[in-house]
Amino acid sequence: MKTISISGSFTDFFSRNYIYIDKTETIYKLLKMQKKVFISRPRRFGKSVTLDTIGTLFEKGVAPYFKGTWIYDKWTEPTYPVLKISFLDYSVTDINEFKRRFIKDISTFAKKYNVEGYREDIETDGSLASLLYALKEHNQSIVFLIDEYDCQLVANIDNPNLYEKFREIIRRIYATFKTYNEAIKFLAVTGVTRLKDATIFSVGSDIVDISNKSAYSQLIGFTKEEIKTFYIDYLKLATAYENNVSVDNVTDTQINAMLDKIAYNYDGYCFDEDYEKKVFSTWSVNNFLQSILEKEKVHFGDYWFDNGGLPSILAKNIEKSKINLFDYLNKDHLIEVSRNSFLNPTSLLDIDNNVLLCQTGYLTLRSSLSSGDSIISLGFPNREVYDSLTQLMAIKALKKETSVNVDGKNILDEGNAKQIIDLFNTALNTVSYDKFPLNSESSVQGYICIYLKAAGAKVSAEVHSSKGRADLVIERLHRRIVIELKYADSDPLAKTKLNEAIEQIKNRDYGNVLPQKELIRIAAVYNADPHVRAIREYQQV
Incomplete structure (x- = not known):
């Protein structure tokens, strides 16, 4: 059985006999149709290995590395010098060190390929311009690959002064590419974010953004x-x-x-x-x-999330209450953003939070971009992202430890209905009413969900089945807890609502799905009377 590679080097697939998911047909189409491209994808998605594949193809040709792939007997281009730069390797705090490293990489490349007429400059765009001009003068061209172009910008969202300095350096680099177009055989730029202020789409306007083009939408990622x-x-x-x-x-x-x-x-x-x-x-x-x-x-x-965590800009906005966690508790809920904010974000300093969540991989497209609608829908891509993101956001939002253990006993694994409801009431008693006013069924449901997620429990809100939608479902290894929750503001209404919840659970058979586990179903009513403010009416069904 061949080994799976987590590597960013294409040549490793050949030299170490790793499994390679053959993307060369799409790469062939890309290289034949485009000259300068930009593509944004979340981190740890395969951007680097895609660039390395393109670089290997141009620099070394098809033999021997591409043997057995779609492109092997179709690629006829000669080889070209390839300059690949990853901004992940550059300083995110020191402008001068960033410039020094960029200029050194340009000069090292020029020396390696004996580029006549190249003169090192004190500025990044100056050295780049000298290289491209010298190549043009000798009717030579190169393949230029830039990985993670926005690394320095993302790292400085809390430092507007440094952010602006890095933004200006990036602006000048892409302006230089446009000026010396003849020296470029192929240019590819990758990053996590799509930002107008980085000038890929302004002074570098001949760089084509293929991030959402259908023809290349499966270039990065597995089908x-x-x-x-x-x-x-x-x-x-x-x-x-x-x-x-x-x-x-x-x-x-x-x-x-x-x-x-x-x-x-x-x-x-x-x-x-x-x-x-x-x-x-x-x-x-x-x-x-x-x-x-x-x-x-x-x-x-939860492999991808554990490796990436929560972007610092999102974590800070959660703490500043700029992100409402309740908006993300229903995994099937669609989040709407304007078409303009999605397609034309200007800066990380003021980007729409939902657009940023989408660009960083925590939300994804849930509607067409080609329809021309003014509103675009976003949603969670899968279980891994939903569970991990909402748990970490819950921890950030509550700013305190939460637990489902009482006297050494895990209530969700071992507790009865009364102990489970007592746990919920303990959670509700910690609510800051000015921040989380419990004035509706959804707010009570949401807070319980936040509390459990912060404690590491796998809990989902508004869980669909063939017969209806359960308010809360808590999945344990050997147990499934289903809660049908109602809201009332008085004792008489609470008793009526409890009967409604009981009948709902019975009629819709909530929780009776595969895989089969011990099933605990509880009908519960939160009584919002100021003298109560607790779940006092409940019954196991």
């Missing part, structure tokens, strides 16, 4: 068909462990069921302007499949 084709041995192994059968006895139906589970956890990213094509997170899929060999069992971990 379900690619996973089934290239990772079939791993899928069979996972299916065998999951169904307790031998690898030789797994069925196509079982393999497809495993693929559906992987999709639920790691699929759902859409970068397609037509909202038709989706991809899986490469980092999550690779780590999940690799863990099967190590653990000898199936474990759907």
Whole structure:
């Protein structure tokens, strides 16, 4: 069984016999149709290895690295010098050190390829201009690849002065590329964010943004068909462990069921302007499949989020109450943003938070960009992102430790209905009414959800089934807790509402889904009377 690579180097796939998901047909189309491109994708999604693949193709040709790929017998271009720069390797705090490193990389390249007429300059754009001018004068051209162009900008969202200095350096670099167009065979720039103030779309206006172009929407990321084709041995192994059968006895139906589970956890990213094509997170899929060999069992971990965490700009905005956590508790809820704010963000300093969440991979497209509508819908891509993001946001929002343990006992795993409701009331008693006024069913539901998420529990709000929608579902290893919650402002109304909740659970059979677990279903009513303010009426159904 071939090894899965988490590497950013394309040549490793050949030299170490790693599995390579063949993207060369799309790369061929890109290189034939475009000359200068920009593409934004979340971190740990495969941008670097995509650039490295392009660089290897131009610098070394197809043999031997591309043997067995789609492009092997179709690529006829000669080789070109390739200059690849990753801003991740550059200083994010020292302007002079950033400039020194950039100029050094330009000069090293010029020396390596004996570029006649090159003169090192004290400025980044000066050295770059000298290199490109010298190449043009000798009818030479290069392939220029810039990875993570926005690294310095993202790092300085809390330092407007330094942010502006880095922005100006980046602006001059892209203006230089446009001035010396003849010396560029191909230019590709990647980053997490799409920002007008970085001037990729102004002074560098001949750079084509392909971030949401349908033709390239699956260039970075895995499709379900690619996973089934290239990772079939791993899928069979996972299916065998999951169904307790031998690898030789797994069925196509079982393999497809495993693929559906992987999709639920790691699929759902859409970068397609037509909202038709989706991809899986490469980092999550690779780590999940690799863990099967190590653990000898199936474990759907939160790999991508654990590696990336919450962007500092979002964490700060949560603390400043600029982000309302309640907006994200329903995983099926669509979040609307204006078309202009999505397509034309100007600066990280004032970008719409939901647009930033989308660019960084915590939300994704849920509607077409090509329809011309003034409003665009966003939503969570998958279970991994929903669970991890809302848990961390809950911790940030509450600013305190929460727990589901009482006297050494995990109430969600071992408690009865009364103990579970007592836990909820304890949580509700900690509410700051000026910040989280409990004045509706959704607010009570939301706060309980926030509290449990901050404690690390896997809880979902507004969970759909074939017969209806449960208010709260808490999934444990061996237990499923379903809460149907109502809101009342008096004792008489609370009793009426309790009966409504009981009938709702019975009629809609909430929680009776696969996989089967111990099922605890509780009808509960929050009494908002100022003398009560608690869940006093409840019944296990």
